[in-house]
Amino acid sequence: xxxxxxxxxxxxxSTSARTAAAxxxxxxxxxxxxxxxxxxxxxxxxxxxxPDGLGSVPPELLGTEIAVIGGGxxxxxxxxELMKLGLRPVVYEADRIGGRLRTASFPAAPEVVADLGGMxxxxxxxxxxxxxxxxxxxxxxxxxxxxxxxxxxxxxLAGRKYYAEKPADLPPFFREVxxxxxxxxxxxxxxxxxxxxxxxxxxxRIKDLWNDLLPQMxxxxxxxxxxxxxxxxxxxxxxxxxxxxxxxxxxxWDTDFPNSILEIxxxxxxxxxxxxxxxxxxxxxxxxxxxxxxxxxxxHWPEGTSLASLHSGSPRGAVDKISRDxxxxxxxxxxxxxxxxxxxxxxxxQSWLLSTRIHTDEALFPAELWTAIxxxxxxxxxxxxxxxxxxxxxxxxxxxxxxxxxxxxxxxLNRATYLLDNGPDQPAVxxxxxxxNDDALKWLALDADERVELMLxxxxxxxxxxxxxxxxxxxxxxxxxxxxxxxxxxxxxNLPGHYRYQQR
Ligand SMILES: Cc1cc2nc3c(=O)[nH]c(=O)nc-3n(C[C@H](O)[C@H](O)[C@H](O)COP(=O)(O)OP(=O)(O)OC[C@H]3O[C@@H](n4cnc5c(N)ncnc54)[C@H](O)[C@@H]3O)c2cc1C
Numbered sequence: 001x002x003x004x005x006x007x008x009x010x011x012x013x014s015t016s017a018r019t020a021a022a023x024x025x026x027x028x029x030x031x032x033x034x035x036x037x038x039x040x041x042x043x044x045x046x047x048x049x050x051p052d053g054l055g056s057v058p059p060e061l062l063g064t065e066i067a068v069i070g071g072g073x074x075x076x077x078x079x080x081e082l083m084k085l086g087l088r089p090v091v092y093e094a095d096r097i098g099g100r101l102r103t104a105s106f107p108a109a110p111e112v113v114a115d116l117g118g119m120x121x122x123x124x125x126x127x128x129x130x131x132x133x134x135x136x137x138x139x140x141x142x143x144x145x146x147x148x149x150x151x152x153x154x155x156x157l158a159g160r161k162y163y164a165e166k167p168a169d170l171p172p173f174f175r176e177v178x179x180x181x182x183x184x185x186x187x188x189x190x191x192x193x194x195x196x197x198x199x200x201x202x203x204x205r206i207k208d209l210w211n212d213l214l215p216q217m218x219x220x221x222x223x224x225x226x227x228x229x230x231x232x233x234x235x236x237x238x239x240x241x242x243x244x245x246x247x248x249x250x251x252x253w254d255t256d257f258p259n260s261i262l263e264i265x266x267x268x269x270x271x272x273x274x275x276x277x278x279x280x281x282x283x284x285x286x287x288x289x290x291x292x293x294x295x296x297x298x299x300h301w302p303e304g305t306s307l308a309s310l311h312s313g314s315p316r317g318a319v320d321k322i323s324r325d326x327x328x329x330x331x332x333x334x335x336x337x338x339x340x341x342x343x344x345x346x347x348x349x350q351s352w353l354l355s356t357r358i359h360t361d362e363a364l365f366p367a368e369l370w371t372a373i374x375x376x377x378x379x380x381x382x383x384x385x386x387x388x389x390x391x392x393x394x395x396x397x398x399x400x401x402x403x404x405x406x407x408x409x410x411x412x413l414n415r416a417t418y419l420l421d422n423g424p425d426q427p428a429v430x431x432x433x434x435x436x437n438d439d440a441l442k443w444l445a446l447d448a449d450e451r452v453e454l455m456l457x458x459x460x461x462x463x464x465x466x467x468x469x470x471x472x473x474x475x476x477x478x479x480x481x482x483x484x485x486x487x488x489x490x491x492x493x494n495l496p497g498h499y500r501y502q503q504r
Pocket of ligand 1: 069070071072073074075092093094095096097098099100101116117118119120121122317318319320348349350353357358381382383481486487489490491
């Protein structure tokens with residue numbers, strides 16, 4: 001939800017107004033927030049847009065094979081750019097192109113899709129949109145809580161229900177919570193100064209601010225940070241609790257409370273939790289299109305060459321072992337026995353798979369780096385989707401004058417319910433529940449039907465007059481990323497004290 005950072009949509013200086021004028025990933029006005037993550041404040045968007053490209057390879061090395069382990073977005077961007085430079089990427093993929101940008105179809109209506117991993121992408125991610133635009137993909141605003149694309153939002157906490165079509169419809173308490181968060185990050189984490197430095201791409205200033213914050217912030221959990229802030233201390237526990245449930249940007253963040261506050265600061269400094277768009281047809285389209293795309297003007301490779309054509313249509317299989325040959329090259333062994341050696345290997349799978357799923361020669365990394373790999377902390381995450389016959393939630397309840405069902409944030413098991421419309425009278429999708437960490441683990445032992453039953457039960461308590469179940473068609477789709485052996489978790493989020501591991 002954009003309570004904390006929201007500007008009215010009609011404000012022509014707002015990011016959303018500028019983006020609407022220029023298209024996603026492009027800015028009509030000057031100085032937008034970009035993904036200048038304070039750890040790596042490199043302007044990848046400008047490098048990608050540079051007429052000279054990303055660099056060049058000495059002529060004698062053109063055509064050299066480089067292994068890229070993982071066919072998710074990182075692996076495919078790596079392989080795509082290596083191919084453009086005139087090298088020969090060899091992509092290894094254990095399952096399917098896309099990785100955590102995984103889009104599932106509902107079998108009864110295959111054009112109706114659900115994004116099981118990444119689903120909403122901030123416009124500050126300029127390098128991401130460089131590829132989205134290059135592949136000609138269509139995007140639209142994601143229906144986050146209280147965003148302009150969301151016709152109504154319900155916040156239900158401790159059995160009390162608040163219906164809002166815009167942030168101003170909520171009681172003043174929620175504004176106080178948002179103001180407390182704004183004050184906490186301004187007073188405790190130089191938020192305004194950091195965003196100003198990001199806008200002006202002043203990397204020296206970004207690093208100065210970040211380096212000052214690191215020693216104290218690396219010791220602090222997200223919860224410790226807000227509890228210690230003047231703003232939340234004065235406001236009291238109810239505000240902290242509601243902040244955990246409703247949060248900022250996309251919704252509740254309390255399952256993140258044990259993580260390092262540094263993780264949260266990276267998100268808010270770079271507007272990563274704001275101005276989200278989805279990819280029409282599903283996020284997996286992006287890696288799939290990169291796989292098929294034939295860029296023009298490549299070094300070494302003839303026109304029409306694509307990653308797919310370099311691989312005769314499919315990537316290599318799952319990697320089982322990585323070791324070093326006596327001549328210094330890296331040897332990659334596949335699950336079913338094929339071996340090859342390379343001067344360089346790029347791994348893009350979750351890093352702790354290097355010890356748990358791939359036999360990685362211990363000598364390849366110093367002990368300190370192995371410690372860092374082992375200590376990586378991954379969040380759990382679960383999503384459950386159902387297809388419904390039509391976007392019935394837009395029907396008006398004659399008794400209240402409100403929409404029947406709204407984007408919902410609740411402290412019940414579901415936590416967040418999103419409504420994904422495919423047009424009037426078209427089958428639509430409800431993301432019944434999207435959860436992280438402890439909340440995701442509560443679903444882990446249940447199968448898809450059991451999950452849906454419990455989720456519908458929660459929604460029935462919030463919307464007693466709405467029969468959601470009678471609109472469901474086909475089978476539900478559910479995922480728990482921590483249960484998938486190729487991922488073993490959803491995304492990395494460091495705990496306090498872990499910054500040293502990240503630096504390694
Ligand atoms: C539930 C969820 C929600 C998310 N929401 C968002 C969002 O809304 N917005 C956003 O920007 N990001 C989101 N993310 C994060 C985003 O999806 C990831 O950052 C991104 O997809 C990671 O891409 P990657 O290529 O780095 O890694 P991955 O996609 O994990 O790719 C790694 C690849 O390595 C492969 N692999 C693993 N082991 C082997 C092996 N032994 N041999 C060969 N291949 C192997 C895997 O199959 C996989 O394809 C979300 C992630 C999840 C899980």
